[in-house]
Amino acid sequence: MSSPQHDPARRPAWSPSRNAIGLWTAEGVLGSLFWVVVVVLLEVFLPLPTWLAVLLPVLVVVEAVVTIGLRPRLRYRVHRWEVTDEAVYTLTGWLSRTWTLVPVSRIQTVDVTRGVVQQVFGLATVAVLTASSQGTVRILHLEADVAARVADDLARRAETVRDEAT
Numbered sequence: 001m002s003s004p005q006h007d008p009a010r011r012p013a014w015s016p017s018r019n020a021i022g023l024w025t026a027e028g029v030l031g032s033l034f035w036v037v038v039v040v041l042l043e044v045f046l047p048l049p050t051w052l053a054v055l056l057p058v059l060v061v062v063e064a065v066v067t068i069g070l071r072p073r074l075r076y077r078v079h080r081w082e083v084t085d086e087a088v089y090t091l092t093g094w095l096s097r098t099w100t101l102v103p104v105s106r107i108q109t110v111d112v113t114r115g116v117v118q119q120v121f122g123l124a125t126v127a128v129l130t131a132s133s134q135g136t137v138r139i140l141h142l143e144a145d146v147a148a149r150v151a152d153d154l155a156r157r158a159e160t161v162r163d164e165a166t
Helices: 017-044 050-078 116-120 144-166
Strands: 081-082 089-091 097-105 106-115 121-131 134-143
Touching: 017 050, 017 081, 017 116, 017 121, 017 134, 081 134, 081 144, 089 134, 106 144, 116 121, 134 144
Parallel strands: none
Antiparallel strands: 081 089, 089 097, 106 121, 121 134
């Protein structure tokens, strides 16, 4: 998990857990089911013009293909993270990309969270709280044991840096 170099221009080394694909797929299924229910209710209870009655189901199918079939795999390919001796790096987003570097010296607290759906997939998120205006940086969807080790390592490093500064 540690790299000897501090090169902010490079891509972080690690992807989220492969189980994140399943989690994102499940979220896509739930979202698509919501839109199916909405369209069915609209078509049953409202007199829609024929073109709209045809277009809405087509749009729901397109949305389902994207959110279930494409987006989870694409997100897996583009979300990255890494912890080095000096910093925490994250790279997130699949349309709008956000690259974040948090120096270990700026870390105030490190938390591990496990939402209900994450627990089903054995995942956890490491939240790194800093003193900056950006607030918390999250390393999403790591294996739960990896998240615990990363959080413990970061907390120890941050404490060591604070002790050296005083």
